[in-house]
Amino acid sequence: MSDAQRQLVEAVTARFGPKAAVTDRDAIAPWLGDWRGRYHGEAAAILQPGSTDEVAAIVTLAAKLGVALVPQGGNTSMVGGATPPADGSALILSLRRMNRVRRLAAAENLAEVEAGVILADLHDAALAQGRRFPLTLGAKGSATVGGLVSTNAGGTQVLRFGTMRGLVLGLEAVLPDGSVHDGLAALKKDNRGYDLNQLLIGAEGTLGVVTAASLRLVPAVMARAVAWAGVESPHAALELLRSMEGAAEAIESFEIVPAHSLALVLQHIPGTRAPLAGAHPWHVLIEAVATGADAEPPAALLERLLAAAFERALARDAAIAASEAQAEAFWRIRDSISEAERASGPALQHDISVPVAGMPDFMIDGAKAVEAAFPGTSAGAFGHLGDGNVHFHVRAPADSPVDWAARHSGVISPFVHDLVVAAGGSISAEHGIGQMKRDELARLSSPARMHALKAIKRAFDPGNLFNPGKLVSLAPDGADQ
Amino acid sequence: MSDAQRQLVEAVTARFGPKAAVTDRDAIAPWLGDWRGRYHGEAAAILQPGSTDEVAAIVTLAAKLGVALVPQGGNTSMVGGATPPADGSALILSLRRMNRVRRLAAAENLAEVEAGVILADLHDAALAQGRRFPLTLGAKGSATVGGLVSTNAGGTQVLRFGTMRGLVLGLEAVLPDGSVHDGLAALKKDNRGYDLNQLLIGAEGTLGVVTAASLRLVPAVMARAVAWAGVESPHAALELLRSMEGAAEAIESFEIVPAHSLALVLQHIPGTRAPLAGAHPWHVLIEAVATGADAEPPAALLERLLAAAFERALARDAAIAASEAQAEAFWRIRDSISEAERASGPALQHDISVPVAGMPDFMIDGAKAVEAAFPGTSAGAFGHLGDGNVHFHVRAPADSPVDWAARHSGVISPFVHDLVVAAGGSISAEHGIGQMKRDELARLSSPARMHALKAIKRAFDPGNLFNPGKLVSLAPDGADQ
Structure with a gap:
């Protein structure tokens, strides 16, 4: 633990009690890697604020001390987005203690919930009042609202009500300087300049940390x-x-x-x-x-x-x-x-999207192109056709070694991504960028886009202290790497 | 005309022909003021590119020469958002020549249109193929897509399909450095970092200029x-x-x-x-x-x-x-x-929103509070109840002079805005900030919000050359004013 990190942990413990800072190695261990076992990080402590005020105080102090923070909810990222850097240069900022449903107004079809609320619990709370939160995904028993917002999560029921972006009516967040952005009021019309809520949705904790959200509910399914x-x-x-x-x-x-x-x-x-x-x-x-x-x-x-x-x-x-x-x-x-494919041998998965009208061609032609370029592989796509979002899998040739995916991802995935870009699509439909796709994003985006992404990152987080190394790569002083 | 402006105009004319730069005073005059006659600006020329490439070339050159630009579509702003500065320090960048419907795909419920397309023409084009663009407003015969996007326009039919933010599926824009942001592909799921399209929607031309949009269509009304x-x-x-x-x-x-x-x-x-x-x-x-x-x-x-x-x-x-x-x-x-109210005497209008559930109380209590504070006035609200957006009007006491509104706006409007903020609402529901509400936005926003707005503006437009003086106030070098 660096001196600055130690100072921060001691100050947090002194001010907010032992619950607010975990330094026990066994307690920290499960939160240092991603659930698929691809990424392993290091962090000397998990900070666990219990309220927005506590988050703001911690972030303010961390900014002063220059301590980097990795926001974390249920730690169910598919792209290593919540795994701390391997060099121990950041502490984890867990939102899991902030798990209150602040308000659930059935008549208004509105739930105001804290970032640490687990998706399945939100489903239950809504259902108890005859309402539904119409977004679900496999990790619903662990994934939290803060993470769902920060990754603009999708899932299997996006067709009618959209991704999180379409379901967030308001947001509260602590920005990297420790100030609180209060955009929770669920206003259907609000044109007061740049939409900070929209900017924070999908920002993967790199522009600050979401502490609460006002979410849209719909009538329960009968x-x-x-x-x-x-x-x-x-x-x-x-x-x-x-x-x-x-x-x-x-x-x-x-x-x-x-x-x-x-x-x-x-x-x-x-x-x-x-x-x-x-x-x-x-x-x-x-x-x-x-x-x-x-x-x-x-x-x-x-x-x-x-x-x-x-x-x-x-x-x-x-x-x-x-x-x-x-x-x-x-x-x-x-x-x-996915489970059946894993059982049948190694494969590389790609969460991609193209315009819906172009998806049928892409599914057929893309698979053919991959199989031609990498003889012995078989490629196929399945999933959310109506969203223009499929999971494009490339399966290993028969009798490939178990580390086939790791060995070939550096060649096959860029090939798939090039096909996606040629089809006018996105190399990340619903999983985000995290650390897994960061370099591919940089490789495949226009200079205009990368310049804008970095400019925004620097504007919000000049010290590069919020989830450093995810989404865009900046040197510690905020300059390009 | 400054030397730099003259250089820009000459270069544009030489490169793109006389259509691309208007310097005739009579031709310019109608575009120097807002349609309600509240704001009067000055500009030595209107630049009128005919394509995205021409826009990019003009913006690149303007950035090099340090010439400020005021993007303009139908010039129907309610808040002076498209009126150039009075000191002649900017040229008008008109998108009106870019008025092509590039593609209208009925099966995909999608229209790709240039920024200069007039709303009524879009309505007609969609209807001709059994579709509808489900947003309309009084100025539909003049307002253009670029302006509608840049102000996140609303109107009387927002209840079901939302404001422009909910109808924009993709955007193309030229950023202040002259680079082209190509976000036109209509991807239903796309998580490649900060959503630049969402940031440009409602940015009032202060972060660049929208050149085209992919818009959602819905089935025609039977x-x-x-x-x-x-x-x-x-x-x-x-x-x-x-x-x-x-x-x-x-x-x-x-x-x-x-x-x-x-x-x-x-x-x-x-x-x-x-x-x-x-x-x-x-x-x-x-x-x-x-x-x-x-x-x-x-x-x-x-x-x-x-x-x-x-x-x-x-x-x-x-x-x-x-x-x-x-x-x-x-x-x-x-x-x-509004017309009837104007005929009956002077009044001050306020385009405001509060959370829908709080709107009935606000309509009653807000009117009472205003009438108590300003004896002789009568206050009332009407409009889009379901959107939590009403037009809150304060009518002058009987026999007030015709300039009553101008005389009292400095006291009454801030009073109304304070009520709105106390009710958790927005001082601009659908009209935007422009120059009319810029200082009120600064007065009533949290430091966190103003800091973020200015940081974004500086990140995109460090030279403060895009619609300067609108939305947020920066000194010419980008520092706070």
Whole structure:
């Protein structure tokens, strides 16, 4: 621990009690690496403020002492975004103690919650009042609101209500100089200059730390229906989606799955079975919901829409889950794809997006290009077709060593990213940049964009003390590296 | 014209032809003041690039020569945001020649348009392909896309689809150093660091100039219905809105009108008549639309919702327009309030917002507070209740001189703004800051907020050359004033 770090820890303990600073090695250890085991950092202490005032006091003092801080929530980053630097030059600033739902106003469809509230707890709190927070993802049992905001999280239910950016109505944050940005008021119209809330959403804790958010709620789901359909191609899948979107706003998920991914799931995940009798080259999972008592029952809606789709030959076959258990079984297939792929051998994953209209071509042509460039690999994409966001996986040739991914990521991933950029897309659709994609972002962004990103970083955090080394690379004094 | 300005004009003319630089005094004159006649500026030339490349070349050269630029579209700002400085220190950069719809993809619900496209023309282009751009406002015949984006424009149809911020899917802009930010790709998910598009939306041309936008379209309206209801209070009106919002997404406008404003319209605007037979303290105008063939006809929907509202005593009386002509007549009342108020004597207008739940109290208590503080005045609010955005007007005492507003704005407006801030609201809901509210923004914002706004401005525009003096005040070298 550096002298400055020690001073900070001692001051925090003296002022806010022993709970506010953890220095026990065993207690710190689980928070030093990412959950996928790719990144390992070092930090001599975890600071755990219990209120916004405490955050502001800690940040003010850290700025004075020149101590770098790595904001952390549930530590579920997919890109090493919450892992401290390996050289121990930063302390972790954990928001987990700030886990109060400050206010949940059902009539206003509004929840004001602290950054440390876990997503699943927010779901429960909303449901208890007949409301829903309409964003969910695999890590919902650990991921916190602060992290979800700071990474502009997405997930499987973005189609209708958008990512976090569309669900944040207000934000409170502590900026790198220790000042408190109070933008919590949920104003539907507010044109007082540059939108600081929007700037903090997706900033990955590099411009300050989010301490609380006002979030949009929607009516609770009264019924849902899940369908599984076999389709000819990604192009047919997109046509199917458009036919449904045009007819109803109740479609909340539309996930595409290639035959190969389905086969891997059936092979590797116990208890799974094919939803349809025949073989189809591509599959889609569709979820429709009803929220009002007057709404068309979602199963009837899906039946109607699928019947129309058959008439237009957009689908080859389809089944609507006859029970909630069957609906869960359909979803389990979709959610098990990554696990099944891992079981079948090494693979490289890419969270990418392209404009929705270009996605079918990209899925086909991109896979072909990768397989041609790296003989023996097989490439495939699955996921959120309606969002133009798929997980593009490149699987190792048969009998590859277990470290295949680590050995080849430096060549294959840039190749995939180049394809994405050529298609007008993004190398990070929903996972963010963190440390994993930082250099690729710099390589693939226009000079105008990189200049602007760095200028913003420097403007907010001239000392480069907030989550240093993530998203953009600045030298410690704020200059370009 | 300064030497540097002259050099710039000559270079632009030489390179891009005489169309690209206007120096004729008569041609310039109409663009030197705002349309309400409150602000008068001076500029020796209007630069009129015809393409993004030309904009980039002009901005690069202007940056080199140190010439300040005032971006201008339709020049319909309500806050003097597009009026050049009075000392002639800036040239106008008009985007009006860039008025092409580059692409309108109905299947993708997407329009890519240049900054100079006029809103009404965008409406027409979308409608020709069975689509709608769902934002409209009084100045639609002049206001351009670039200005609408740069001011995050709102209007009377924000309830369902939001302000411009919610409708912009991508942006292209030229930054103050002349570099081109290409963020046009309409990606539904994109987490590549700070969202530059969001930062440029509402930046009022102080961080660069928007040259094109990818905009969201929605299905064209197949039918609409407009209702007028008498209600007891703003509280009852809000309850009525919530009862309707919970039941249907088809409610697109919900405007509140006090009895006094209705009376002024009936008195001053020829051809208007009261929509309801009896007298009511407050009124609301409600518009519902149908977009799909399967949708409930909007008149039937409104009838059903209003019947339910009567049962709960949320409305005193209501009428649904029996024809499109009557629907227009209802809207004409709403749209004529400002004109009627002007005819009845001087008044001060305030475009403000507070959290929706707090709006009814604010409308009542705020008006009382103003009338108590400034005896003889009468205060009232009308407008977009569902957005938490009303136009709060303070009318002069009887027989006040015509210059009453100019004489008293320095005292009354800050008083109103203080009330807004105390209610957790915004002193600019939809009109922006411009030059009119710049000092009030500085007075009423937290130091954290002002520090951040200025830091961003300096980071993007260190020479303070883009729309100087608007939004935030920096000295010419970028330091605080």
